[in-house]
Amino acid sequence: xxxxxxxxxxxxxxxxxxxxxxxxxxxxxxxxxxxxxxxxxxxxxxxxxxxxxxxxxxxxxxxxxxxxxxxxxxxxxxxxxxxxxxxxxxxxxxxxxxxxxxxxxxxxxxxxxxxxxxxxxxxxxxxxxxxxxxxxxxxxxxxxxxxxxxxxxxxxxxxxxxxxxxxxxxxxxxxxxxxxxxxxxxxxxxxxxxxxxxxxxxxxxxxxxxxxxxxxxxxxxxx
Ligand SMILES: [Zn+2]
Numbered sequence: 001x002x003x004x005x006x007x008x009x010x011x012x013x014x015x016x017x018x019x020x021x022x023x024x025x026x027x028x029x030x031x032x033x034x035x036x037x038x039x040x041x042x043x044x045x046x047x048x049x050x051x052x053x054x055x056x057x058x059x060x061x062x063x064x065x066x067x068x069x070x071x072x073x074x075x076x077x078x079x080x081x082x083x084x085x086x087x088x089x090x091x092x093x094x095x096x097x098x099x100x101x102x103x104x105x106x107x108x109x110x111x112x113x114x115x116x117x118x119x120x121x122x123x124x125x126x127x128x129x130x131x132x133x134x135x136x137x138x139x140x141x142x143x144x145x146x147x148x149x150x151x152x153x154x155x156x157x158x159x160x161x162x163x164x165x166x167x168x169x170x171x172x173x174x175x176x177x178x179x180x181x182x183x184x185x186x187x188x189x190x191x192x193x194x195x196x197x198x199x200x201x202x203x204x205x206x207x208x209x210x211x212x213x214x215x216x217x218x219x220x221x222x223x
Contacts, residue, residue, distance in 0.1 A: 079172025122169035156186035178210035
């Protein structure tokens with residue numbers, strides 16, 4: 001077996017060792033000041049499988065560039081990819097068919113137009129899914145809001161309001177449902193304690209898989 005290459009060791013006052021795989025697949029080890037290098041190497045050997053898997057995951061990730069709003073560019077909607085098509089004389093600003101059609105007149109404000117459209121679709125779909133799971137579970141939000149949050153998929157307000165990022169509408173429906181259920185359960189259980197996760201699991205037995213999708217595809221849902 002090949003020896004695993006450590007790209008960097010950062011020593012500090014910390015008490016435990018942490019392994020970090022960076023975005024460019026480098027292996028960085030954070031360790032207490034006096035940990036012998038030999039000890040670190042042994043630990044790395046034991047974690048070989050985990051390290052290889054993480055590096056492989058990052059290598060396989062698609063490279064995501066900021067959007068240019070040109071014909072043929074791919075946009076996500078409910079987990080499916082649609083090619084952008086610029087159309088003359090389109091009835092509305094945006095229409096979703098086999099392609100994502102945008103009216104040529106909206107091109108100078110393409111980003112804003114598309115975000116507004118995503119927000120409307122997000123509210124529609126998330127409201128529908130909330131109602132469905134509210135019936136199933138008995139947890140009912142007082143209101144639902146769509147936000148522009150970049151890092152938080154959803155949150156639960158103090159008075160039973162639920163907030164969701166419009167970016168969620170780019171993810172597959174199973175993932176939308178997971179975030180909806182996660183926030184609905186928060187109406188009952190505020191913290192992420194064991195009880196919280198076991199409630200989520202009784203509603204969505206495979207929630208871990210759905211949560212993993214969000215972690216692994218964060219970069220894909222930017223605009
Ligand atoms: Zn939560």
